[in-house]
Amino acid sequence: MTTTRTSNTKRIPGWIKALFILVLLGCVSLVAWQQLPRAGVSTDLSVIGMDKPALVLTRDNNLVGGGEVLDLLREAQPQYGERVYLRVAHQGQEDGRAFARDHNSRDGDLVLLDAEGEVISGPVLPQSYADVQALLAEIE
Numbered sequence: 001m002t003t004t005r006t007s008n009t010k011r012i013p014g015w016i017k018a019l020f021i022l023v024l025l026g027c028v029s030l031v032a033w034q035q036l037p038r039a040g041v042s043t044d045l046s047v048i049g050m051d052k053p054a055l056v057l058t059r060d061n062n063l064v065g066g067g068e069v070l071d072l073l074r075e076a077q078p079q080y081g082e083r084v085y086l087r088v089a090h091q092g093q094e095d096g097r098a099f100a101r102d103h104n105s106r107d108g109d110l111v112l113l114d115a116e117g118e119v120i121s122g123p124v125l126p127q128s129y130a131d132v133q134a135l136l137a138e139i140e
Helices: 013-037 065-080 094-103 129-137
Strands: 052-061 087-091 109-113 119-124
Touching: 013 087, 052 094, 052 129, 065 087, 065 129, 087 094, 094 119, 109 129, 119 129
Parallel strands: 052 087
Antiparallel strands: 052 109, 109 119
C-alpha cells in the first residue's frame, strides 16, 4: 500500500521571489555603475607649456584619494576650464608616470604649472574645493 505524504512546508510566494531578484539586480547594477571610470578631464599632457597654465592631477586608479580630488577638479571645470588646462596624469600611462616622477607627485596631488610649463605650486593634496580655488588663485 502506498501513501502520499503531504508537506506542511510553506513555499515562498512568487511575488516575493520576483521582488528579491529585482532588488538584487538593482544592487548589482549600482555596484557596477560605481566601478565605471570617471570621465570628463583629459589625460592629454602635451598641452602643458603651450599657451595657458595647467592644473594637473596625478591619478592612480588603484587608490581612492585621487578619485575624490578628480571630483573637485570636475567641479572647477566650468569656472576655470577656459583659462586653465585641467589635466590628469594617469599612472597607467607612460606620460602620466613620467609627469609624476618629474614632479614628485602621488595619487591625488595637484601640480599647478604656468603657461611655459614651469611649476608655480605643488604637489598639493587638496582637502576641499576651497583648496583648489586657492591654488588656482595663484595664477590670477
